[in-house]
Amino acid sequence: MARKGLHPSVEQFKSFVKKHPKLLKSVRNGENTWQEVYEDWYLLGADDPKWNSFKDAGASEETAVEKTETDKGWMNQITGIIKKMDANQVQNHIQQLSQAIGAIQGVLGQFQGGIEQKANQPPSANTNPFSFKKD
Numbered sequence: 001m002a003r004k005g006l007h008p009s010v011e012q013f014k015s016f017v018k019k020h021p022k023l024l025k026s027v028r029n030g031e032n033t034w035q036e037v038y039e040d041w042y043l044l045g046a047d048d049p050k051w052n053s054f055k056d057a058g059a060s061e062e063t064a065v066e067k068t069e070t071d072k073g074w075m076n077q078i079t080g081i082i083k084k085m086d087a088n089q090v091q092n093h094i095q096q097l098s099q100a101i102g103a104i105q106g107v108l109g110q111f112q113g114g115i116e117q118k119a120n121q122p123p124s125a126n127t128n129p130f131s132f133k134k135d
Contacts, residue, residue: 009042012046016041016046017037020051020054021054022055023054026054
């Protein structure tokens, strides 16, 4: 099945929308409809000052560069923190945490002790509530 090409004005509008990514967000948020945006674009043209607020292509490139620099800064901070750590203090904190977990396990074991004792006892002869005896 051969696909017909889109009207040239629709192709131009699609490339216009790619240059103005905030238009897509605007339509998805329900602020505008595609029909309204297309009509405004067709009547006002692509160079109208109205579209400046929707232009985000240059800003997104700058944002990506800033994000990369921020990520590098974050990694440098983590590396600096690791270098400043004292191994003895870390070992002490881990040991205290281990003791705390052991204490919690002991308390839980005391509460569950009754359940475990019942589970370890051999079952009594009449555990089945529906046991029938022959006459």
